[in-house]
Amino acid sequence: MEKGAPVSVADLVASAVTRRPVWAGIDGSTAGRVKEVLSLFSAEHLVKRKVGDLSGGELQRVLLAIAMTPAPDLLLLDEPAGGVDAKGLALFYRIVRGLRQTHDISVVLVTHDLAGIYSYVDKMVLLNRGVIAEGAPQEVLADGKLVEVFGAALWNISCLPDIVKDKGKGGDNAD
Amino acid sequence: MLIDFWYKLVNTLPFEWAHYVFMKNALLALLLLTPLLALLGTMAVNRRMAFFSDALGHSALAGAGAGLLLGASNQTAVLIVFGVLWALLISRINRTGGASADTNISVFSSTGIALGLVLLSQGGSFARASSLLVGDVLAIGPNDLLWLAVALVGGVAAWALLYNPLLLSAVNPQLADSRGVKTRLVEDLFVCLVAVAVMLAIRWVGVLLINALLILPAAAARNLARSAPQHALLSVIISLLSGVLGLIAAYTLGSSVGAAVVLCAAVFYALSLLVRRVLRIAN
Numbered sequence: 001m002e003k004g005a006p007v008s009v010a011d012l013v014a015s016a017v018t019r020r021p022v023w024a025g026i027d028g029s030t031a032g033r034v035k036e037v038l039s040l041f042s043a044e045h046l047v048k049r050k051v052g053d054l055s056g057g058e059l060q061r062v063l064l065a066i067a068m069t070p071a072p073d074l075l076l077l078d079e080p081a082g083g084v085d086a087k088g089l090a091l092f093y094r095i096v097r098g099l100r101q102t103h104d105i106s107v108v109l110v111t112h113d114l115a116g117i118y119s120y121v122d123k124m125v126l127l128n129r130g131v132i133a134e135g136a137p138q139e140v141l142a143d144g145k146l147v148e149v150f151g152a153a154l155w156n157i158s159c160l161p162d163i164v165k166d167k168g169k170g171g172d173n174a175d
Numbered sequence: 176m177l178i179d180f181w182y183k184l185v186n187t188l189p190f191e192w193a194h195y196v197f198m199k200n201a202l203l204a205l206l207l208l209t210p211l212l213a214l215l216g217t218m219a220v221n222r223r224m225a226f227f228s229d230a231l232g233h234s235a236l237a238g239a240g241a242g243l244l245l246g247a248s249n250q251t252a253v254l255i256v257f258g259v260l261w262a263l264l265i266s267r268i269n270r271t272g273g274a275s276a277d278t279n280i281s282v283f284s285s286t287g288i289a290l291g292l293v294l295l296s297q298g299g300s301f302a303r304a305s306s307l308l309v310g311d312v313l314a315i316g317p318n319d320l321l322w323l324a325v326a327l328v329g330g331v332a333a334w335a336l337l338y339n340p341l342l343l344s345a346v347n348p349q350l351a352d353s354r355g356v357k358t359r360l361v362e363d364l365f366v367c368l369v370a371v372a373v374m375l376a377i378r379w380v381g382v383l384l385i386n387a388l389l390i391l392p393a394a395a396a397r398n399l400a401r402s403a404p405q406h407a408l409l410s411v412i413i414s415l416l417s418g419v420l421g422l423i424a425a426y427t428l429g430s431s432v433g434a435a436v437v438l439c440a441a442v443f444y445a446l447s448l449l450v451r452r453v454l455r456i457a458n
Contacts, residue, residue: 001345005221006400012346015339016354023214023338023407050401051346063350066343078349 003052009062010034010047016066041065041095057088061095071103081113089113093120114141178317192426200320201312201432205418207323208376209388209436211330213414215369216393217406218338222345224369225390226277227265230284231370232385234261235377236291239307244294251322251375258370261287266366270359310381312422312432319378326375333368341365342403384433391440392417398447413443 001007011022013034020027026034038044043061046054054062060080067075077096081089096107097120111117118137125134126146133140140146185199192198219228238257239250247253265283269276295304344351344358351358369389377385396409421436428435 002221002223004397006397006402006406007221007342007346008402011403012342015342019339021335021338022342022403023217024335025404048401063347067350067353072353076353 001052005050005052007051008047009038009043009049009051009054012051012062013037013066013069017069037065037069038062040068042091055085055088056083057085057092060084060088060092064092064095068099068103071099071105073105075099075105075107077107077109077111079110079112081111081116086116089116093117096120176317178320190423192423197313198422198426200315200317201422202419203320204312204315204323204379205422205432205436206415207320207327208379209392209414209418210411211327211334211372212376212389213392213396213410214331214334214407215365215372216389216391216414217396217403217410218341218345218365219369219389220393220397225386226280227366228369228373228389229386230265230280230287231258231262231373232377232382233284234258234287234291235374235382235385236295236304236307237261237287238291238374239303240291240294243297243303251378254374254377255371258374259367262366262370263363266363307378308382309431310377310379310384310433312379315379323375326372330368330372333364337361337364337368380433380436384437387437387440388414391437391444395440395444395447398444398451413440413447417443 010026010031014026014030015022017033017037018026018030020030035044035047038047041061041064043058043065046058046062049058051059051062064077075096080092084092093116096109099105100107109117109121118141121137123135124137124140126132126140133143133146181203182196182199185193185202187193219225235254235258238254238261241257242250242253245253261283265280268279268283274282292301292304295301295307340351340356340358340361343354344356344361348358373385373389376388380388392414393406393410395413396406400406400409417436417439421439422432424430424439425432425435
């Protein structure tokens with residue numbers, strides 16, 4: 001969609017929750033629902049903004065709000081880190097982790113942001129045309145094979161203090 | 176008959192032009208045509224489809240040529256069927272083809288025009304082609320007006336059903352898919368709806384100007400609107416005003432109605448840019 005398109009966040013969320021066409025206006029009860037949905041994702045202040053004017057992180061939270069209305073059994077997040085600043089990303093990951101506590105939901109997240117995601121996930125699977133490693137994050141990132149396959153960038157991450165500290169300790173079987 | 180009611184109503188206007196039947200017909204035609212195009216235009220503008228709808232308009236020449244070849248009695252029906260097929264074909268090629276969208280569209284557009292001109296100029300005269308190129312809203316009659324009224328009602332109803340899924344698909348197709356929106360179907364239906372509206376309007380507005388009626392009011396409204404309802408309302412208002420003012424201007428100056436309407440819409444677009452500038456500075 002065009003960057004400058006006159007579509008507000010309210011319009012976008014409403015289009016997902018009501019059958020009444022958004023071009024005919026959003027009625028009171030739908031507007032209330034929209035605000036409620038957005039507030040669960042720290043996005044209610046964005047309601048009148050144009051979708052094209054949102055930052056990467058803000059758009060992610062709006063899309064997440066829509067994806068969670070109604071809450072699915074499985075949430076698939078494909079490269080949510082793309083175009084999002086570090087602060088926005090941290091907020092996003094915190095929100096997603098929080099969802100697992102409030103809903104009966106499984107979350108599968110595909111990302112290159114290994115350092116950022118490390119502390120939020122139960123299980124990690126590293127893929128490169130096949131499964132290279134899987135298990136608890138500490139196990140996976142401490143695995144020597146990784147540096148061979150993925151190179152120096154991964155070595156940097158695997159040297160982070162909390163990962164080095166956990167190296168050699170068995171991983172949890174958290175799910 | 177309903178149309179007599181309309182004639183009586185327009186007669187009450189204190190203008191000289193309001194007393195001619197052809198003007199009354201033309202006025203009603205524009206009031207029926209412009210709002211539907213304005214509404215569809217909002218999504219065409221948002222989805223960057225101006226080139227696509229332009230090509231669709233041009234392909235009407237090929238549709239008219241096909242109608243001539245088939246010896247069809249109902250030209251409009253042939254145009255509509257042809258338009259829908261053409262639009263679906265371009266849509267399909269854009270999804271699966273190797274070249275970029277604008278190249279594909281250009282190929283279809285040029286082929287449509289050339290094919291149409293070849294078929295229509297058979298016998299050595301360009302008269303058939305030129306009347307379709309410019310359109311003639313002053314020649315519309317009550318029967319065609321009835322079809323326009325049906326199209327407006329049907330079109331707005333379809334737009335009410337299609338809009339929400341179409342909007343979500345435009346912003347994030349994967350999210351829409353995951354919610355059960357059949358994104359491909361919805362996009363195809365939109366494209367067909369545009370094709371039908373364009374083909375119904377094209378005999379009156381002309382191939383050269385039809386795209387302007389679809390795009391300009393929505394483009395002008397886009398500069399001023401901050402939400403979808405505002406966009407739709409402003410687009411419809413601008414297109415209605417352009418229609419009425421354009422008709423009166425054409426009568427006064429003795430020039431082509433379609434062209435005058437488009438120029439009015441262009442003036443509105445220029446004004447919208449100005450207003451937006453002024454609002455920006457004020458903020």
